[in-house]
Amino acid sequence: MTTVLDPTSETAPATRERATRPESLAGLTVGLLDISKPRGNVFLDRVSERLTGLGATVNRYAKPAFSKPAPVDLRHEIATECDAVIEALAD
Amino acid sequence: MSSDLPSARRLPDGLVAVVKRDCPTCELVAPVLSDLHDRAGLTVITQDDPHFPVDADWVRHDDDLAISWHHDIEVVPTLLRVVEGSEDRRTVGWSRSEWEQFTDLDGLGQGLPDWRPGCGSLSVDPAHADVLAVRFSASGLRSRRVEMAALEDEWEAMWDRGWSDGLPVVPPTEARVLRMLEGTTRDPSEIAAAVPPALVDCSVEKVAVNAVMAGCAPEHLPVVIAAVEATCTDEFNMHGVLATTMSVGPVLVVNGPVAGRIGMNSGINALGQGNRANSTIGRALQLVVRNVGGGWPGGVDRATFGSPAKVGFCFAEDEAGSPWTSLAESRGWREDQSTVTVFAGESPRIFADEKSRSPESLTRHLAQALQATVSPRMMLGMDAMLVLSPDHMARYADAGWSRDRFMDELSAELLCDADELLAGVRGVAAGLPPAAAGRKVPKFRPGGLLVAHAGGPAGLFSAIIGGWANGPRGSDPVTREITP
Numbered sequence: 001m002t003t004v005l006d007p008t009s010e011t012a013p014a015t016r017e018r019a020t021r022p023e024s025l026a027g028l029t030v031g032l033l034d035i036s037k038p039r040g041n042v043f044l045d046r047v048s049e050r051l052t053g054l055g056a057t058v059n060r061y062a063k064p065a066f067s068k069p070a071p072v073d074l075r076h077e078i079a080t081e082c083d084a085v086i087e088a089l090a091d
Numbered sequence: 092m093s094s095d096l097p098s099a100r101r102l103p104d105g106l107v108a109v110v111k112r113d114c115p116t117c118e119l120v121a122p123v124l125s126d127l128h129d130r131a132g133l134t135v136i137t138q139d140d141p142h143f144p145v146d147a148d149w150v151r152h153d154d155d156l157a158i159s160w161h162h163d164i165e166v167v168p169t170l171l172r173v174v175e176g177s178e179d180r181r182t183v184g185w186s187r188s189e190w191e192q193f194t195d196l197d198g199l200g201q202g203l204p205d206w207r208p209g210c211g212s213l214s215v216d217p218a219h220a221d222v223l224a225v226r227f228s229a230s231g232l233r234s235r236r237v238e239m240a241a242l243e244d245e246w247e248a249m250w251d252r253g254w255s256d257g258l259p260v261v262p263p264t265e266a267r268v269l270r271m272l273e274g275t276t277r278d279p280s281e282i283a284a285a286v287p288p289a290l291v292d293c294s295v296e297k298v299a300v301n302a303v304m305a306g307c308a309p310e311h312l313p314v315v316i317a318a319v320e321a322t323c324t325d326e327f328n329m330h331g332v333l334a335t336t337m338s339v340g341p342v343l344v345v346n347g348p349v350a351g352r353i354g355m356n357s358g359i360n361a362l363g364q365g366n367r368a369n370s371t372i373g374r375a376l377q378l379v380v381r382n383v384g385g386g387w388p389g390g391v392d393r394a395t396f397g398s399p400a401k402v403g404f405c406f407a408e409d410e411a412g413s414p415w416t417s418l419a420e421s422r423g424w425r426e427d428q429s430t431v432t433v434f435a436g437e438s439p440r441i442f443a444d445e446k447s448r449s450p451e452s453l454t455r456h457l458a459q460a461l462q463a464t465v466s467p468r469m470m471l472g473m474d475a476m477l478v479l480s481p482d483h484m485a486r487y488a489d490a491g492w493s494r495d496r497f498m499d500e501l502s503a504e505l506l507c508d509a510d511e512l513l514a515g516v517r518g519v520a521a522g523l524p525p526a527a528a529g530r531k532v533p534k535f536r537p538g539g540l541l542v543a544h545a546g547g548p549a550g551l552f553s554a555i556i557g558g559w560a561n562g563p564r565g566s567d568p569v570t571r572e573i574t575p
Contacts, residue, residue: 001241005234005263007254007300007382009291065564067331069288 022084026055031082033070034062047086100157102178106133106194107171109153109164112140114210117168120185121145123200131194138167138213159214160223166209170194184209221266229265233280234300249304254382256374256402260304271299274309275316276575283316284323286384287330288391293319293383298375301382305375305403310353311368313573314431315375318343318405321433321571322376328566329380332435332559333392339559339566340401341380342436342476343373344543346419347429349573350407357409359547362439362478362554373403398438406545412481413544415494421542422570429573434476434541435566439554444483450490453483454497457553458504462534464557468512468522470532474539474558474568480546483553494542505534536561541568 022028030051034040048058061078063070070078078085108124110117121144127133128149137143138159141152153159162171166183170193173179182189185207190199214223239248245262249255261267272279272295279296286293295316302315322329322341332339345355356366364370380386388397410417410426419430442460447453457477464475479487487497509530514522523532539561546554559565 002239002245002262002264003236004239004245004249005232005265005268005296005300006237007234007263007297007304007378009286009289009293009297009383009385010235011289011291065331067335067560067565068325068328069290069330 024054025051025084027057028083029057029059029081031059031061031078031085033078033085033087034060035066035087036063037066096161100161101176102136102158102162102171102173103134104173104175106131107136107173108133109136109138109159109162109169109171109212110143110167111138111210111213112143114167116185116207116209117143119203119207120168120200123185123190123203126199127194127196130196155226156214156219156223157227159212160227164212165215167212168209169212221270224269225265228269231279232265232268232296233294234268234296253387254304254378256377256381258374258402260378261306263300263303267303268296268299271303271307271309271312272296274312275299277316284319286319286323286379287328287386288333289383289385291383291385293323293379297383298379301378302371302375305378306367306371307375308353308367308371311372311375313575314345314349314353314368314372315379317431317571317573318372318376318433319379321431321569322380323384324569326567327433327435327569329384329386330391332566333380333386333394335559336393336395337437337559338394338396338398338401339435339437339557340398340404341373341376342400342434342556343376343405344418344432344434344476344541345372345405345407345430345573346410346417346424346432347573348427349429350410355407357407357545361406361409361545361547362404369405369407370403373405375403376405377401377403400436400438404436404438408543409481409545413484414488415484415497415544418541418543419570421494422568424570424572430570431573432541432568432570434474434556434568435559436476436556437558439478439556442553442555443551444553445551447486450486450492450497451500453486454500455504458501458534460555461501461505461540462507464534464555466521468514468519470507470512470523470534471536471539472560474535474541474561474566476541476543476556476558478546478554478556479542479544480550480553481544481548482551484544498540498542501540502533502535505540506531507534 032044034044051058059081124135124144135150136153136158137150138153169181169183171178171181182193187200187205239245246259249260277295281295282292283295283298284293298316298319302312353368355368386392408417424430444453444456465473509523509527509532512523
């Protein structure tokens with residue numbers, strides 16, 4: 001029998017707790033994160049219209065560069081200001 | 092250090108000799124050991140026969156070699172002076188004059204030769220060293236232990252756990268990881284970098300585990316650590332290099348004295364297979380990204396094609412054979428510093444010019460080939476690396492061109508008429524926007540073309556390694572110093 005050392009980050013938990021899903025978006029604040037790919041704003045404008053129609057308040061955010069992860073500050077801002085967030089990739 | 096050890100592993104105060112019966116020099120000095128006990132209270136630590144040199148209470152058996160291992164005994168006999176639990180000094184082998192000076196006693200070993208070298212300590216015997224290292228220092232390793240079942244094939248089991256890039260990996264046992272860590276002076280628990288895409292803190296130990304799996308030798312580890320540090324920077328942007336649909340990966344160029352010391356290849360087939368350091372250092376970096384950072388193909392790695400270079404791409408620059416300053420020197424480092432430069436690049440493609448006899452002709456032709464990097468109509472957005480072969484470098488050496496002269500002349504050749512490259516020109520939809528009309532546009536941004544020298548002594552070829560989106564929206568090349 002061989003014992004080896006785990007080469008991974010060892011951070012993957014067996015199960016991951018998901019945030020509770022809202023029953024309805026009415027009255028909630030929904031964040032829309034534009035990843036800064038061309039014409040993503042066109043798509044998000046339409047999503048914003050539809051969400052507002054459902055009674056949600058929409059906050060718009062944008063990543064500085066689509067090729068890099070959202071900065072920690074931005075993630076924190078979204079997490080503290082919104083009840084839900086939609087992030088989409090578009091080209 | 093000694094006083095922190097459990098009492099069974101501590102040396103007694105006073106004179107101590109570490110010996111083994113299976114050593115002719117120890118046998119030779121057996122009468123001296125008894126003499127030293129009688130006259131100076133010597134204690135003997137014996138590694139093999141518990142009754143050597145005599146059966147007495149001042150002879151202690153180091154049966155598990157714990158004392159020898161913890162006190163770094165490399166040779167027997169070793170004579171030590173211990174004061175309040177700590178070693179004051181030591182001498183190895185037998186030398187009458189040294190032993191007399193060491194003990195302040197005269198007339199030691201009458202009739203013996205004046206001098207005999209010692210033998211290897213059992214604690215450094217290759218048959219025991221690995222076992223002892225695991226027994227006495229593996230508890231310092233923090234990685235989770237994974238036990239393979241008796242009927243599991245190790246290689247299959249590691250593949251099943253998702254730890255491999257598709258090729259066999261070496262099982263990272265405690266003994267192998269401890270041996271790998273001998274290659275660096277850094278503490279195993281030190282954090283080398285936060286590895287994208289998961290941005291997980293990666294210790295020197297985790298780098299060593301993956302270096303073992305990649306097939307590295309311990310002397311390669313400092314290069315791997317520096318490569319991990321360089322790759323896991325915001326400037327290099329490994330997250331983006333993975334996530335892009337373009338087929339780039341980290342390309343490593345090693346400069347400075349370390350390349351020769353660890354036997355890297357900068358000559359024939361330098362960008363190919365066959366040299367252990369070249370092949371495994373780049374692979375170790377990619378295994379760290381995969382296993383620690385979670386950068387899996389099909390996960391965050393979205394490359395349309397990928398490339399064989401993504402298994403690992405690492406080579407050394409041929410500095411000795413180049414009349415120019417090295418790539419690292421062109422990036423601000425000194426010739427005596429060992430560095431690794433990471434560049435987001437594709438597989439190399441070959442540029443052939445077997446006709447040019449003047450540096451001007453070769454430079455013009457090179458510019459035409461470089462113009463086609465990624466797309467002949469894509470300007471300024473992508474970097475590239477050019478690896479000049481010795482035969483091509485000879486054109487410049489013969490003409491007395493320096494690196495700076497070459498870069499200036501090449502940049503001038505790479506300044507293109509935008510009108511030739513406008514969108515729609517010659518029936519191709521891709522190209523520069525109408526606003527560029529009438530202007531001259533450079534192919535590369537300043538510093539966006541990296542030039543190194545490598546390759547075999549015959550062949551009028553050079554290699555072009557296409558890059559990826561550059562600058563803050565993509566990746567910048569990063570150079571890090573390789574430290575022990």
